[in-house]
Amino acid sequence: MTVEEGKEVIFENITNEEATDIVDEFTLDPSMVKDIIPFLIGGYPEDVRLSLSWTKEEMFLWAAYEDRKLNLEVDFVKFNDKALGNCFTFNHENSSTIYKSRRLGHRGGLQVMTKSISEEYVSWTVPSGIMVFVHDRHESVVSDSPRTNARGGFGTILSVKPSHYKRLGGRYGTCVRNTADVKSYYFLGSYTMDGCLRSCYQDSAQTMCGCMDPRYPMASTSINCPLAQRLCLTEMSLSRGDPSTWEDCVCPLPCMNTQYSITWTESSLQNLIDFKDRCRESRRHDCLSEEEASQLTYISISLPVETYHLFVEQPSLELMKYLSNLGGLLGVLLGMNLYSFIEVVGMIYRVFSICIGEPFCTLLAVQIATSPAVMGVPGCHLHSGEDVLRWWESDNSQRRPNSGKYRTGEVVLRYALVVATQYSALTSAGHLLHK
DSSP states (O other): OOHHHHHHHHTTTOOHHHHHHHHHHHHHOGGGHHHHHHHHHTTSOHHHHHHTSOOHHHHEEEEEETTEEOOHHHHEEEEEETTTEEEEEETOTTOSSOOOOOSOSGGGSEEEEEEOOGGGSOTTSOOSEEEEOOOOTTBOOOTTSOOEEEETTEEEEEEEEEEEEEOOOGGGOOOBSSGGGSSOOOSSBSOOHHHHHHHHHHHHHHHHHSSBOTTSOOOTTSOBOOGGGHHHHHHHHHHHOOGGGOTTOOOOOBSEEEEEEEEEEEEEGGGOHHHHHHHHHTTOSSOOOHHHHTTEEEEEEEOSSSOOEEEEOOOSSOHHHHHHHHHHHHHHHHOOOHHHHHHHHHHHHHHHHHHTTSOHHHHHHHHHHHOGGGGGOTTOOOOOHHHHHHHHHHHHHTSOTTOHHHHHHHHHHHHHHHHHHHHHHHHHHHHHHHO
16 A cells, blocks of 8 residues: 555545645654544444454463462453453453452562564664553443553563542432432443543533544444544644543542552563573573563562452441430420439339329319319319418328328429419510500
């Protein structure tokens, strides 16, 4: 294929002016070619895109976990991303075997030796190497997810420290437990805030450009934006800004998620102790030449310590704690405790036992003192508070003077008369003010 034929394929349905702008952009920054590839191959079937990228045999020399060799076909799940190409995930959510961390240090983690094949790289790209994504096994990655670049000819050792987050949600705040809780979500795996924002971006692209950006996951019913629509996507991003600022894009934090902080070190592949040990076991004197080392990349991923950070949201005041505080506060202010309630119940029982045997009209007199509305009851007449008290003292003197039952009833009755007198005074004052 000649250069002119290649231009016709790449710039199909693009005006000469737009094609010239794209060429000028690539001339200034050749690395921008990687952003064009998804627009060119985005419409290809998945089996075609899989054949355009490396296979496991072409990429891996060997892989081990806890110093035990792994089966590349079983322990690594392959998927294709339009921007990244073929990706291979260890401990994928669809893997038949799940490996858990049992030992610390790089000998208790994942060790991989990959082939860089630097001769297949174009001269103006970044140095050959492997992109390493450390993420939760239930989440998916895209081209702009956090990653570490492991260079060819070097050994990269990654120390991973996880942090787990648990949020309450519901009446305590807003968080997402399932992808169905948001308007649209096109990423595989569990919910992430970045995936939600990218899904909002794809919805806006569908509305304004009639297609979706092939660099990110998209709806199965939508079509890929061709290269001719790349300018439309750029203008949309410039005009609307970041999706997190859009009013129609609501993407809360997930109720549960894990984040990883990574520290890494890099050393020449020839200086790695592990590799020298393997060389001694094979009785090779010249372990690795510079040319051989430049075609290989060693990657080690492990946990340096057993501890991890756990951030959990808890209600500042639960129901039981609220009731406990309320009971304690009432006890302080009223001077009451459980024994006081028992005394009150006993006092009420004694009052009823005293009053239930008295004549109805006498008891009604006490009621009338606190409720003037009973004055019209037939067969009864209104007794003043002093009359009732004199009757009670004269009647009580004929009973046993040492009986605690009557003394308690007298105290209660005196308190009732005081309240009744105050109530009558307030009622009379209210009638006078009304008049």
